[in-house]
Amino acid sequence: MNFLAPAALLFAAAIPVVILFYLLKRKRVVRLVSSTLLWQKFLAETQASAPFQRLRHNWLLVLQIIMLTLAILALARPYFAGKVTGGRLQVVILDASASMQSTDESPSRFEKARGEAFKLVDSLRDTDQMVVLQAAAHTDVKQSATSEKSALRRAIQSATVTDSTTRLNEALKMAESLTRDNNDAEVHLFSDGAAPGMKELENKGLRLVYHRVGLGANNLGIVSLDVRPNPENPDQRAIFSSVANFFPDEQKTEVELLFDGQLIEAKALTIPPTNTTPVVFLAAQPHDGVFTVRLTAKDDLKADNQASIVSLLPLPVKILLVTQGNRFLEKALKSAGKVELAVASSLTEEKPDCDLVVLDDVVPGVWPSLNMLAIRTMNTNWFESAGEVEGPAIVDWRAAHPLSRFVTFDNVQIAKALTVKTPSWAVAVVDSPQTPLVLAGELARQRIVWLAFDTVESTWPLRISFPIFIANAVDWLNPAAVQARQLTIPAGNPFRNALAEPATSAQVTLPDGSSRELVVDSTAREVVFGETEKAGIYRLAIGTNQIVFAANLLDAAESDTRPREELDFGKFGSVTATTLRRANLELWRWIAAAGLIVLLFEWWYYHKRTA
Amino acid sequence: MTGYAMASALLTPELLRRLEQFQLLAARRAKSSLRGERRSRARGQSVEFADYRNYVAGDDFRYLDWNLFGRLDRLFLKLYEEERELPVTIFLDASESMAFGEPRKFDFARQVAAAVGYVALCGFDRVSILPFPDNPEEAAARGALRSVRGRKSALQFFQNINQLSAGGSASFNETLRRGALQARRAGLAVVLSDFLDPAGYDPGLTALVGRGFQISAVQILAPEELNPSTYGDLRLIDSETGAQQEVTFGKYRLNAYRQTVENFCQTLREYCQKRGINFFRAGSDTSLEQLLLKQLREAEVWG
Numbered sequence: 079m080n081f082l083a084p085a086a087l088l089f090a091a092a093i094p095v096v097i098l099f100y101l102l103k104r105k106r107v108v109r110l111v112s113s114t115l116l117w118q119k120f121l122a123e124t125q126a127s128a129p130f131q132r133l134r135h136n137w138l139l140v141l142q143i144i145m146l147t148l149a150i151l152a153l154a155r156p157y158f159a160g161k162v163t164g165g166r167l168q169v170v171i172l173d174a175s176a177s178m179q180s181t182d183e184s185p186s187r188f189e190k191a192r193g194e195a196f197k198l199v200d201s202l203r204d205t206d207q208m209v210v211l212q213a214a215a216h217t218d219v220k221q222s223a224t225s226e227k228s229a230l231r232r233a234i235q236s237a238t239v240t241d242s243t244t245r246l247n248e249a250l251k252m253a254e255s256l257t258r259d260n261n262d263a264e265v266h267l268f269s270d271g272a273a274p275g276m277k278e279l280e281n282k283g284l285r286l287v288y289h290r291v292g293l294g295a296n297n298l299g300i301v302s303l304d305v306r307p308n309p310e311n312p313d314q315r316a317i318f319s320s321v322a323n324f325f326p327d328e329q330k331t332e333v334e335l336l337f338d339g340q341l342i343e344a345k346a347l348t349i350p351p352t353n354t355t356p357v358v359f360l361a362a363q364p365h366d367g368v369f370t371v372r373l374t375a376k377d378d379l380k381a382d383n384q385a386s387i388v389s390l391l392p393l394p395v396k397i398l399l400v401t402q403g404n405r406f407l408e409k410a411l412k413s414a415g416k417v418e419l420a421v422a423s424s425l426t427e428e429k430p431d432c433d434l435v436v437l438d439d440v441v442p443g444v445w446p447s448l449n450m451l452a453i454r455t456m457n458t459n460w461f462e463s464a465g466e467v468e469g470p471a472i473v474d475w476r477a478a479h480p481l482s483r484f485v486t487f488d489n490v491q492i493a494k495a496l497t498v499k500t501p502s503w504a505v506a507v508v509d510s511p512q513t514p515l516v517l518a519g520e521l522a523r524q525r526i527v528w529l530a531f532d533t534v535e536s537t538w539p540l541r542i543s544f545p546i547f548i549a550n551a552v553d554w555l556n557p558a559a560v561q562a563r564q565l566t567i568p569a570g571n572p573f574r575n576a577l578a579e580p581a582t583s584a585q586v587t588l589p590d591g592s593s594r595e596l597v598v599d600s601t602a603r604e605v606v607f608g609e610t611e612k613a614g615i616y617r618l619a620i621g622t623n624q625i626v627f628a629a630n631l632l633d634a635a636e637s638d639t640r641p642r643e644e645l646d647f648g649k650f651g652s653v654t655a656t657t658l659r660r661a662n663l664e665l666w667r668w669i670a671a672a673g674l675i676v677l678l679f680e681w682w683y684y685h686k687r688t689a
Numbered sequence: 690m691t692g693y694a695m696a697s698a699l700l701t702p703e704l705l706r707r708l709e710q711f712q713l714l715a716a717r718r719a720k721s722s723l724r725g726e727r728r729s730r731a732r733g734q735s736v737e738f739a740d741y742r743n744y745v746a747g748d749d750f751r752y753l754d755w756n757l758f759g760r761l762d763r764l765f766l767k768l769y770e771e772e773r774e775l776p777v778t779i780f781l782d783a784s785e786s787m788a789f790g791e792p793r794k795f796d797f798a799r800q801v802a803a804a805v806g807y808v809a810l811c812g813f814d815r816v817s818i819l820p821f822p823d824n825p826e827e828a829a830a831r832g833a834l835r836s837v838r839g840r841k842s843a844l845q846f847f848q849n850i851n852q853l854s855a856g857g858s859a860s861f862n863e864t865l866r867r868g869a870l871q872a873r874r875a876g877l878a879v880v881l882s883d884f885l886d887p888a889g890y891d892p893g894l895t896a897l898v899g900r901g902f903q904i905s906a907v908q909i910l911a912p913e914e915l916n917p918s919t920y921g922d923l924r925l926i927d928s929e930t931g932a933q934q935e936v937t938f939g940k941y942r943l944n945a946y947r948q949t950v951e952n953f954c955q956t957l958r959e960y961c962q963k964r965g966i967n968f969f970r971a972g973s974d975t976s977l978e979q980l981l982l983k984q985l986r987e988a989e990v991w992g
């Protein structure tokens with residue numbers, strides 16, 4: 079042990095002073111009395127009732143010297159020189175996702191977590207360092223490693239809860255990288271555990287302490303929302319929505335549909351516990367606007383009780399089909415919704431007057447820069463190499479991809495196909511053992527669906543799945559539909575909008591009415607807005623253009639606010655919620671204060687008896 | 690200094706005049722062998738008829754009852770009670786501890802001794818004052834205070850008392866025991882002391898009681914002893930023994946001390962009552978008249 083301020087030990091000279099005071103105190107006034115007989119009797123009587131009198135006086139002196147010694151020691155600032163000089167590193171991850179807004183804890187889960195984090199800061203030793211991360215749709219470093227408690231408290235205070243989903247993976251990965259070289263590092267996660275599975279996280283020896291907040295789930299939430307043309311009546315729009323009940327018992331609620339803030343329809347709904355009930359509204363749409371679905375029931379989490387979707391009036395899709403003649407394809411394209419189809423045998427323009435191009439086994443003179451469906455033809459910069467395979471068998475297809483919605487590839491035989499390697503810009507929608515048969519992806523802002531085989535050299539055009547696939551492809555490739563889909567984003571995700579013409583500035587009005595100025599690079603081809611943590615309707619103004627977009631939670635995992643006892647980290651194990659104290663709270667200050675009070679009391683008592 | 694002036698320093702003339710009216714009351718018959726004015730069991734010459742007895746040859750004819758001889762024709766001798774003196778012994782504590790107090794305890798004790806002695810002298814009783822401890826310097830005065838008799842001796846008696854002083858360490862029990870042994874006849878004993886002897890008071894008083902003395906004990910305490918006014922951390926030194934006692938004393942403990950004194954006095958009082966001893970307690974600042982004219986009279990020490 080060494081001392082930072084050994085000079086303070088000179089204060090030890092005060093100890094003899096205390097003893098001297100005691101000696102002075104104890105010095106008695108000598109008095110001659112007639113007889114000490116009565117005094118002896120008096121002392122014998124009183125001492126019999128207070129046997130510890132002498133002892134107590136001695137204790138006073140001992141206590142004083144101990145207190146003085148401690149004070150001097152503290153002044154001398156002793157420390158242990160040794161290996162542990164760096165102190166521990168603690169990473170605090172505050173879950174700021176929508177589910178943390180739940181009010182089952184008072185006032186909310188997030189505030190509770192914040193309070194717990196404050197306690198952790200209080201228990202921090204002087205040499206310890208702490209990092210504060212806020213985890214929501216993306217992870218914010220609120221405070222880099224420091225041992226300054228006021229900065230840490232400020233950082234925790236500045237954290238705000240969002241309406242977005244939880245991506246704990248990102249935060250945990252960041253924590254892992256922060257603690258990689260520090261064996262003593264601990265990660266403290268303050269969360270309700272309502273996060274999508276973290277099975278991908280390879281938790282290798284991360285010392286994670288999971289502080290669970292949340293008491294129970296009493297939540298109704300809108301978990302999906304979509305708007306489509308009504309298949310039975312093209313003039314109407316169908317709004318598909320589903321409401322999930324995470325209450326432990328059956329719940330009744332009203333679901334309201336609003337169009338641009340005007341109530342159109344309301345439906346009463348009864349949802350069994352832990353069930354999800356679909357709700358479909360049919361409504362006429364006179365102009366482009368925003369459909370909002372709202373739940374009126376009271377629950378713990380308000381963020382998922384309302385969701386909005388931007389709905390644009392459908393315009394006819396202009397398709398240019400370049401083919402040597404394919405009636406199956408022509409028919410399939412014509413039946414794919416509102417379509418204006420033009421057929422040509424060759425293509426010479428880079429930008430023909432259409433929304434998308436279909437190349438059916440032809441090599442165009444000029445490759446168009448539009449979205450395209452390319453059948454058994456390819457640009458040289460698309461793939462590395464190509465060969466040919468006879469009769470490839472379809473073994474797998476990606477059912478979740480929008481292209482393969484409602485599509486099965488059973489009973490589809492193919493005579494021959496090109497063989498390529500799946501490039502990085504595309505995903506294989508349909509696979510054979512030798513080659514991907516259908517690829518979809520986006521290359522240089524151009525959406526491309528590529529078929530490795532000629533449809534007429536297969537049985538596919540005879541199957542019901544063919545026109546559905548073509549319709550899906552048209553929908554996926556239609557730039558207007560793509561753009562419409564981009565107008566509804568998950569909260570916390572950045573909003574991107576392609577610029578029709580160069581702009582230098584833009585203004586976004588947030589759902590709460592405040593506005594943000596955006597500076598746009600004049601060479602940029604799109605504008606990006608990232609401050610979308612709050613769900614609701616945003617308005618972006620660029621020049622004369624007004625673009626409305628909506629941010630929604632729409633996440634069943636987030637709406638399921640049941641607090642998890644355990645976080646699952648895939649095959650690398652799990653972590654259970656801790657109920658342990660988060661650190662050894664230092665008590666010596668309080669004990670010392672108590673000792674001081676006792677000492678004062680003793681003095682007061684002593685003087686009361688002898689005054 | 691004239692005798693009367695000295696006497697008035699001890700007792701005022703007014704008080705002396707009132708004391709003259711009193712006579713010491715003896716519960717028992719006097720046992721002195723010397724003639725006095727006290728009734729005794731002895732038969733002898735006095736005016737008080739006691740009994741008859743048959744005449745035997747040689748009896749004094751003067752005591753024959755001639756009236757009886759006339760009626761019965763037999764000779765009877767009339768017997769009279771002989772009146773004898775009552776020895777009064779005053780044990781006066783003259784130790785160092787009696788020199789304390791404001792007013793001094795010893796002064797008060799001397800006044801009481803003088804008053805009791807004066808009453809005895811007026812009643813033709815024999816008075817002895819035994820101051821203790823011994824003081825060779827005052828041997829003459831102390832010797833003259835033994836066996837004083839007669840009212841005419843009062844002046845000299847007061848002068849001698851005035852010459853006494855307090856000092857030295859007393860052995861209370863030893864003095865009382867010796868006094869009990871030395872007395873040829875038991876009589877009235879008056880003990881004037883503060884009874885603050887480390888050895889206690891039991892053996893001395895027991896010796897007096899056993900010898901047959903009729904005892905009056907007067908405990909004289911100084912106001913300071915009853916109500917201490919010094920506080921703080923004290924080292925007390927006993928004036929007689931030199932013993933030291935460390936005491937931490939404050940107002941808070943005053944009541945406890947008073948209780949201690951009260952207990953001590955109460956123990957002494959009970960001790961005396963059990964043995965038929967008249968007990969009086971007096972602070973040295975109490976009025977002498979109160980003690981002499983009221984308390985002693987009520988207790989029938991004199992009347």
